[in-house]
Amino acid sequence: MNLKHKKALITGGSAGIGKALIKELIAHGVQDFAVIGRSQDKLNALKEEFKNINFILVAGDVSKLADINRLIDEVGSRWDCVDLLINNAGVVSADALQEMPDEDIINQININLTGLILLTKKTLPLLMKSEEAGLINISSGLGYIAKPFYSVYAATKAGVRHFSEAMRRELIFKNIHVMTVYPTATDTGMMTTAKVDKMDSPELVAKKSVDGLLNKEINVILGGDQRLKDIDTNFNHPLQIDKSVKENYDAYKERTEKHRAM
Structure with a gap:
């Protein structure tokens, strides 16, 4: 895929992974x-930082x-098509389910999944042009x-996986390549309240994502070989993951007790 002169629509693009994706796409010739x-x-700060875009x-x-309809109306009035739709916006609220505020449950589902699906639906006519x-x-x-x-957050992100x-x-008969990206813990504002020692940079996630798009990959999974092994174990031997969680349960609880970015 040649990215020069592509028009990209991205959600949550003003910070974190979204902003890093904009930088990476600019490096590959995207101007719009x-x-x-x-x-x-x-x-507004995006305009100041990227003055020629x-x-x-x-x-x-x-x-x-x-807001979705307003976005599509604005884009449709100025562009003849959308070449890239990147559904990146997301929020997280970690807690035991019975302790999680109802509003956090609703908002995670609405932002991470429902909004993503609705925006994809509304953008498809422009993507098809x-x-x-x-579609990333x-x-x-x-x-x-x-x-x-992370019961609700995980449910929304698994929903994204199956939706993709x-x-x-x-x-499959359209000229739209669909790709899903699976970051591990990434050093963004979304992770400020989580107790995690080692995190990927948003720049790494962006680079892996754009490389995956250029190579027409369908899944970009961060975390290396160990992550792939863990995914295989979780699918074929889920009780092994349960055993590991049980042994480290207190650490999981401590790591997540204040993790909220809504």
């Missing part, structure tokens, strides 16, 4: 971005259908291997 994010100040900036929340389009969904390592205290798989097959 539509970005939706909840902070107008952070969106053409931006459509929409302050909005992907959990709100009105592209000669060579890409950012899931999580927890979308493959669920861990305690279904869309890849639904669009």
